[in-house]
Amino acid sequence: MSIIEVRDLVKVYKRGDVRAVDGISLDVEEGEIFGFLGPNGAGKTTTIRILTTLLQPTSGTASVDGIDVTEDPAAVRNAIGVALQEAGLDGLSTGREFLELQAALYAVADPRARAAELLATVGLEDAADRRIRTYSGGMQRRIDLAAALVHRPRVLFLDEPTTGLDPASRSRVWEEVRRLNEMGTTILLTTQYLEEADVLADRLAIIDAGAIVRRGTPAELKASVSEDLVTVVVPKGHKGKARDLLKGARTITRFEEVDGHFQIHVPDGASAMPSIVRAFADAGIKIPEISLRRPTLDDVFLRATGHRLEGDDGAAPDQPTDDLAMAGSERSAR
Amino acid sequence: MSAAAVQVDRSYLRHELMPLYRRNVRIWLRVPSAVLPPLFIPVFFLVVNSSALEGITALPIFENVNYVSFIIPVSLLMTVAAAGSGSGLALVQDIDTGYFDKMLLAPIRRSSILLSKLMMDATRAALQAMLVIAVGLTVGGSIATGIPGGLLLVAMAFLFGLAYSGISINIALRTGSPEATQASFVIFFPLVFLAPTFVPLEMLADWLQVVARFNPVSYVIIGLRALTVEGYVAGDLLGAFVAIGGLGLVTMTGAFRALAARAAQ
Numbered sequence: 001m002s003i004i005e006v007r008d009l010v011k012v013y014k015r016g017d018v019r020a021v022d023g024i025s026l027d028v029e030e031g032e033i034f035g036f037l038g039p040n041g042a043g044k045t046t047t048i049r050i051l052t053t054l055l056q057p058t059s060g061t062a063s064v065d066g067i068d069v070t071e072d073p074a075a076v077r078n079a080i081g082v083a084l085q086e087a088g089l090d091g092l093s094t095g096r097e098f099l100e101l102q103a104a105l106y107a108v109a110d111p112r113a114r115a116a117e118l119l120a121t122v123g124l125e126d127a128a129d130r131r132i133r134t135y136s137g138g139m140q141r142r143i144d145l146a147a148a149l150v151h152r153p154r155v156l157f158l159d160e161p162t163t164g165l166d167p168a169s170r171s172r173v174w175e176e177v178r179r180l181n182e183m184g185t186t187i188l189l190t191t192q193y194l195e196e197a198d199v200l201a202d203r204l205a206i207i208d209a210g211a212i213v214r215r216g217t218p219a220e221l222k223a224s225v226s227e228d229l230v231t232v233v234v235p236k237g238h239k240g241k242a243r244d245l246l247k248g249a250r251t252i253t254r255f256e257e258v259d260g261h262f263q264i265h266v267p268d269g270a271s272a273m274p275s276i277v278r279a280f281a282d283a284g285i286k287i288p289e290i291s292l293r294r295p296t297l298d299d300v301f302l303r304a305t306g307h308r309l310e311g312d313d314g315a316a317p318d319q320p321t322d323d324l325a326m327a328g329s330e331r332s333a334r
Numbered sequence: 335m336s337a338a339a340v341q342v343d344r345s346y347l348r349h350e351l352m353p354l355y356r357r358n359v360r361i362w363l364r365v366p367s368a369v370l371p372p373l374f375i376p377v378f379f380l381v382v383n384s385s386a387l388e389g390i391t392a393l394p395i396f397e398n399v400n401y402v403s404f405i406i407p408v409s410l411l412m413t414v415a416a417a418g419s420g421s422g423l424a425l426v427q428d429i430d431t432g433y434f435d436k437m438l439l440a441p442i443r444r445s446s447i448l449l450s451k452l453m454m455d456a457t458r459a460a461l462q463a464m465l466v467i468a469v470g471l472t473v474g475g476s477i478a479t480g481i482p483g484g485l486l487l488v489a490m491a492f493l494f495g496l497a498y499s500g501i502s503i504n505i506a507l508r509t510g511s512p513e514a515t516q517a518s519f520v521i522f523f524p525l526v527f528l529a530p531t532f533v534p535l536e537m538l539a540d541w542l543q544v545v546a547r548f549n550p551v552s553y554v555i556i557g558l559r560a561l562t563v564e565g566y567v568a569g570d571l572l573g574a575f576v577a578i579g580g581l582g583l584v585t586m587t588g589a590f591r592a593l594a595a596r597a598a599q
Contacts, residue, residue, distance in 0.1 A: 053439070056598060074441060084430035084432060084435060086431060086435075088431060088432030088435050089433065090357070090431070091431065092360070092364045093360065097360070100353075101353050101357050102436075103353075104348070104349055105437075105440040105441070106349075107345075107349045107350060107441075171508070309394060334474065
């Protein structure tokens, strides 16, 4: 049995009539890192809040570690560790006090020892006795991650664990996530960063407007786009000739001109490049530059949803973000 | 089962109430603005009124009571009410930072979140009440019922403080809005000033007497005042306890319901 099972999950926020989650089903297997990739407002946070018992689904079922989240939320809470997007830190407490309290609430045998151990794990021993409000963004994420681990949960939920972090802090969190996973923790993480999903996730679900639009391993997903992109810079004066040449070529899928370059879509870029160079040379066109790009998850996303994840600020403008959807239902003063 | 490796048997006190209570006290003491202002108003009120309004007791109806003793109860209610408003504010901050979610995610009874908070409010109300009484005695007041009556005074003030903090906790949990929660202090003004606050009930205008008789705070003031200027007047004390109990029942029922509603979305 899968460690996380979700079936036809729907969440409608009454206020604003937002269908934040619109029939999601998924399975996460024990020991994997499962990535939930999508723009703001796609329904990632809402799904996580349902799986972690903070929200009731409108319909559908979900279970974690074999326990139904609506039937026995208390048992689910005992089995999971959660680091939400809003870290939920207590700025007036020190890191040590915060972890000791957290360990006590989870009835850990020796809260002091466990807090000290975790402070070392996330590299915050030096800052342990400073108030959390003095921590940098990266340090706050790390203390929050430590707090999610006090009771050594088998399943860890990380909601956008690196949003807003600088690259160095980000890779530090990545390392920690990988290490936890290697120790056997199943991790479900949401992200709006393609790179993060690509680097960390064993399997991915791409979510848009409350529904899963694609799923698979990052490699499978990229292969499904099945196209490499060869970009050729053609000297002025040769463009017409190049156009004729490409129109006649049978091995390419299609081509377009972007910023004066020719972008040629081919099934397999590595084998196509030599023949492209040769064909141009035979036609008397000397190419100053040629490059190859493999498909990215962004291409997968574009293919699945019709819009790009990155570059246009993620969310479609007419969509409420998760935050806004929540503002309507539970947090009016944000 | 899954987390058994590091878990021992749970104890309600040791794993829920006490750690959360300690945290609440810690947060309270680390925010000077939550400690001092609730004390400032009532102390100011006591000190200024003790000199400015003393002449009023020459009126026959006062039967020559000490005016400071007469208004110590009002000061007590002010301090615990101001602190009670701050109680909801601390909660709203936890909601805002997401820390409240963290508590909801922990494998504890939801009621522990609120109970630990009320325990802190009680501690604070009792400490502040003692301080206000000490100031009152210093500026010339006295307590007719002596030390036992003084302790009863503190106990009643702190029970009233608990009941009153239920109002701001309600607003905090239902709105999640700092502004609305902060504004809950204004409720105190009609409660205190539509009551026999500065003069005995009989001296109030007729319409105000009618309003004051429907105001639970009137009975609390009358009961506390009996302890400071008269003695153990059974009827007055009973009235105060009934008023505090009634107010507390309403605000606490509302608060625990609001918590359940917020936790089960």
